[in-house]
Amino acid sequence: MTTYNLEGKKIMKYTIRYSVPYDIYRYKMDAKDEEQLATFVKMLTYEKAYGIEVIPKYI
Secondary structure, three states: OEEEOOOOOEEEOEEEOOOHHHHHHHHHHHOOOHHHHHHHHHHHHHOOOOOEEEOOEOO
16 A cells, blocks of 8 residues: 655555564574574564554655
């Protein structure tokens, strides 16, 4: 979905849904060690990892 702000500039708005097992797998691939993986999993827990709305604005 593309919308425009008052100045007529494009703003892309979309929602990302997270799946906890997939995210843990993805972070496991990116983690350099077990401590970093634990940090990633804690981060997912704090963000409630089930649905985060992302609204990038292009100015």
